[in-house]
Amino acid sequence: MELQAKPSKNIGIVGLGLIGGSLGLDLQKLGYTVYGITHREKTAAQARERKLAHFVSTDPSILKDCSIIFIALPLEQLINPSSSLINAIPENAVVTDVGSVKVPILKTWNKLHPRFVASHPMTGTEASGVHAGQHKLFKNKPWVVTPDKATDQQALKVIHQISLSLGCKWISADAQTHDEAVGLISHLPVLISAALLNTLSSDTNPSLYSLAKSIASSGFADTSRVGGGNPELGVSMAKFNKKNLIKSLLCYRHSLDLFEKYLLEENWNELDKILVSTNEVRQNFISKSTM
């Protein structure tokens, strides 16, 4: 008999930061009973105050009646989960995560739990922590899953149904391609943007720095935004997507070499060609609905 993709009414969320907290708010609205786990009692109290879940505890044993569990922890803790968490997960629960790198997470969790589905809901704001969660964070955003041979197809259906009810666009990809793509469009931008900020602070004399600061406008603000973000996130993406990021960085340096060459040669014709092409690539690449 095929399991119906109708979820149980009890959902657990481990971690109530931006993603976990937002899940809690939306899932309660969808009629689920939500059990939230935080690391510290102080955060639990704040999460209760913000009504991020019906029940909030620092004790993972409250997950015992949950049939679906979202692990919304930072990458480091997703890849090295605590044994108290592992032990608290009911054997038959569908478990998913929200991490931005999938190969190492699949490697860990396929061994730990038979009904694990690797997820990467691609959404966010600049906020983080227990105060960051908000309603409708997932609406019209991609919910990427990276199933492999070991993935339980019925568990996958359960996550599919929930992601649709959150308003997400469902995208299935293999984990390696996902990690490469994320390296290119998400992790590489963090590095190149951070390198811009680092250039300013390390190679600039005071009067130049001061003038640059007073005239920096929206172009600079946009290009430097992701490089000025959460350092912990930046380090973990580099750590867990190192190979792909190094590969992307190498390709990026080839592009930069080309620009430098055209500048040095005063080859304005070729520079124009490449800028016409990047103008087209961006128009083709940026779908308004994901902004």
Add this chain to the structure above:
Amino acid sequence: MELQAKPSKNIGIVGLGLIGGSLGLDLQKLGYTVYGITHREKTAAQARERKLAHFVSTDPSILKDCSIIFIALPLEQLINPSSSLINAIPENAVVTDVGSVKVPILKTWNKLHPRFVASHPMTGTEASGVHAGQHKLFKNKPWVVTPDKATDQQALKVIHQISLSLGCKWISADAQTHDEAVGLISHLPVLISAALLNTLSSDTNPSLYSLAKSIASSGFADTSRVGGGNPELGVSMAKFNKKNLIKSLLCYRHSLDLFEKYLLEENWNELDKILVSTNEVRQNFISKSTM
């Protein structure tokens, strides 16, 4: 007798694109009589329809009664102005420009006109052309001037007064420092952002490209925005600010080398330090009022 900084009622604007058109709209509102020049008759008709100036012509001789003239042309034409334009400028008029590179413009215009003031109003949108001009484009934005020994102080006062009446923040700097600063915070971002787009299009297999496209989100959109902009602008800034841009690019590559080194060495501690510092630099650098 000192000339009063009170402007005449007749202002000329050469070029009615984003900057020139926006100047036309605001200056008419401030009570000036505005004479606009376009290159082609078709554009002149569109400018008349949009009421970008009281009088619009393709013939520079309509500038004959203007005592203040804004040359709002692309860099190429600012640095190599047509003789018909030069001949049409009344000898006693205060003339200013809007170009983003100041050393070559000062070099050209100090020889051409005794009452030239080098200006760089730092504002904009993604739009360009005769349909781009809009009201209040200058409000709270920097109006940078780069006077030198040859600059007429009374002409400078006239431009100062107008920039204040447009709502600008007046910033005076020397032309060389201005061009270096703009190289760092405006022209370098265009190159590093374009190099990101070029990396995607040149080094990516079709399935990776397709996935990357479907999951690219606001971080990618922001980092790639200026690199996907107007190619003509990109080429002209490279052409006329080449030396500073090459210098900035060299410094930038040092930063990128550092990130690559930490990745290869798995030196997460140093990577964290640098990302903590770029997070602070950005908070310090981005003034909300210029966004």
